[in-house]
Amino acid sequence: MQDPNEDTEWNEILRDFGILPPKEEPKDEIEEMVLRLQKEAMVKPYEKMTLAQLKEAEDEFDEEDMKAIEIYREKRLQEWKALKKKQKFGELREISGNQYVNEVTNAEKDVWVIIHLYRSSIPMCLLVNQHLSLLARKFPETKFVKAIVNSCIQHYHDNCLPTIFVYKSGQIEGKFIGIMECGGINLKLEELEWKLAEVGAIQTDLEENPKKAIEDMMVSSIRNTSIYDSDNSNSDNDTK
Numbered sequence: 001m002q003d004p005n006e007d008t009e010w011n012e013i014l015r016d017f018g019i020l021p022p023k024e025e026p027k028d029e030i031e032e033m034v035l036r037l038q039k040e041a042m043v044k045p046y047e048k049m050t051l052a053q054l055k056e057a058e059d060e061f062d063e064e065d066m067k068a069i070e071i072y073r074e075k076r077l078q079e080w081k082a083l084k085k086k087q088k089f090g091e092l093r094e095i096s097g098n099q100y101v102n103e104v105t106n107a108e109k110d111v112w113v114i115i116h117l118y119r120s121s122i123p124m125c126l127l128v129n130q131h132l133s134l135l136a137r138k139f140p141e142t143k144f145v146k147a148i149v150n151s152c153i154q155h156y157h158d159n160c161l162p163t164i165f166v167y168k169s170g171q172i173e174g175k176f177i178g179i180m181e182c183g184g185i186n187l188k189l190e191e192l193e194w195k196l197a198e199v200g201a202i203q204t205d206l207e208e209n210p211k212k213a214i215e216d217m218m219v220s221s222i223r224n225t226s227i228y229d230s231d232n233s234n235s236d237n238d239t240k
Contacts, residue, residue, distance in 0.1 A: 090140035092116075092133040097151035104145065105170050112142045112173075112201040117149040117156070117163040124179050124187075128162045131192045138193075139202040166201045174199030183211075 014020040095103050100115075107113045116132055118125035129146055136144035149156045149163070156163075162182050166174035176182045176195065183191050190210040197204035 088140065089143045090137055092129065092136045092144045092146055095145045095147050097147060097153075100147065100152055103143075104165075104167055107143060107167065107170075109169050111168070113167040114142060114144050114196060114201055115165050115167070116146040117152060117161065117165070118146060119149055119158065119161055122158065122161050124182070124185055125162045127185075127187060128164070128182060128192070131187065131189045134189060135193055135196070135202070142202050166196065166199050168200075174201065 011020060015022060095115075104113050104115050114132065116125075116128055118129060120126065132144050132146065136142070149161060160177050162176075162179070164174075164176040164182060165172055174196075179185060183195065188210060190206060193202065193204050194206055194209050194211070196202050197206070
């Protein structure tokens with residue numbers, strides 16, 4: 001097969017008629033390197049620096065750069081503060097009853113607070129604590145705390161445990177009291193996540209209630225069993 005870049009009279013004719021593409025010119029490596037360096041030079045050096053590096057390199061920039069740096073530094077600082085605010089929690093913390101007011105009722109405005117009142121002798125409470133610990137990592141912008149119920153409320157009945165209260169700006173926005181309201185003894189992590197998302201405490205990426213699929217399956221099973229029993233009954237009547 002003939003090389004389309006070969007310098008022949010026939011190839012020149014084909015190029016003139018547009019049958020062959022224009023001949024590829026050899027690339028100048030030096031020219032490419034110059035273009036690359038020029039492109040890199042267009043990026044200001046401070047745009048690659050951390051706040052600490054900017055502080056150390058202040059003497060190396062001229063007045064025009066310093067003005068741009070101040071704007072850039074302020075932008076980076078605001079981004080850093082926003083990230084810190086968003087990720088200020090990230091764990092399920094243990095509190096005592098005398099911390100309840102400061103940590104929960106008087107928590108920072110507009111911060112969602114989820115508190116679990118529990119007793120370690122109740123297996124369901126331990127399960128809820130495991131789930132909340134994982135959710136606290138997934139949703140660090142929400143405050144997750146737990147407290148042994150006796151330290152907060154004396155003589156609280158075991159039938160009411162686990163108890164989950166959801167607060168925002170000092171007001172209770174949601175509550176789940178007892179095993180059934182919390183989701184049952186076989187509570188899955190996604191089911192608890194959905195419950196907390198429904199009251200607004202977290203922004204879940206779940207698209208629908210995880211328990212709905214199980215409920216639909218149970219309804220379908222009951223319906224099929226009912227149809228099967230009905231068919232058997234009719235069959236028995238026909239044989240009589």
